[in-house]
Amino acid sequence: MSRNRLSLLLAFVAMAVVAVGGFFLAVQPQLALASSALDQRSSVEETNSTSRSELTRLRERSAELPAMQEQLAQLSASVPDTADLSSFIADLNTVAASSGMEISSYTTSDAVAYAPVAAAAGTSGAASSATPAPSASPSATASSVPTAPAAPQAVTNGAITGENFSVIPVTVAVDGTFDQALTFVDGIQHGSRLFLVTNVSSAAKSGEDGSTSDDSTWTFGGSIYVLADPSTTSSVTPAAG
Structure with missing residues (x-):
């Protein structure tokens, strides 16, 4: 190459x-x-x-x-984070005035820590150990046998505990007629503050001459509630009014 x-x-x-x-x-x-x-x-x-x-x-x-x-x-x-009873009483006075009634008494008790509702223990066991009912006669129809209503399901929230939720028992008595009492209880149940009425009683009032009056003293018992702010740790303990 x-x-x-x-x-x-x-x-x-x-x-x-x-x-x-x-x-x-x-x-x-x-x-x-x-x-x-x-x-x-x-x-x-x-x-x-x-x-x-x-x-x-x-x-x-x-x-x-x-x-x-x-x-x-x-x-x-x-459901405020404090008892704020003065505002609640003012709301009651406003509702009473608008319904034509007069508040004769008002009391509250000390706040009680919330206790979550628990299902009754042994319900299923009791049902299974109960003596079986006698069988229906052949002439009986299914529609004629009454069915016991089912108990409502208890619903709880794990975030609501006795540490942050309080129940304040309240009793308020007002004087007025039956129609005024209906207006009053409707007003307090639709007010800005949640007031759960659990019992109602009435006592007839007599007129000045001893005759029966249309007015009665209506007593409503129930509860208001306080949900504490997580950033605070103070408990709610209002004195009886």
Whole structure:
């Protein structure tokens, strides 16, 4: 092989080496950077899409914020974080005045820690051990056999405990007619403060000449409630009024 051909072959080999080296030293890193940039772009676009969806959701929730705040204010007034008996008494006076009645007495007892309602123990066992009822006669039909109503299911919330929820027994007596008493009890049960009436009694009043009067003394007993703010630890212990 002549020297010229050898030189030409070496030149081609050198050019190939330079080309391959240039690819690995210059082009390949740039391709890797471009691929990494594409991956990062896809990741950023996915993150942006998620952020846009979350922003849309937050805007929708923000539009509902005024209604939610109004509802929270109503619920907080219904079951406040303090006894606030003065406001409750003012509400009672307002309802009594609007119904044409007069409050003759009002008492409260010390607050009692809430005790969650528990299902009666042994209910299922008692039912299974009970003596079986005699079978119905062939002439009796299914529709003629009365069915005992099912007891309501007790519903509790683990967030409501005796540590943060208090029950204040209340008794209020008012003087007036039967229709006025209906108006009064409807007003106190639909007032801003939750007042659960659990018992009602009445006593007829006599007129000045001893005759029977249309007015009676109506006594409503029940409870109001206090849900303590989690940031406070003070207990509610109002004295009897």
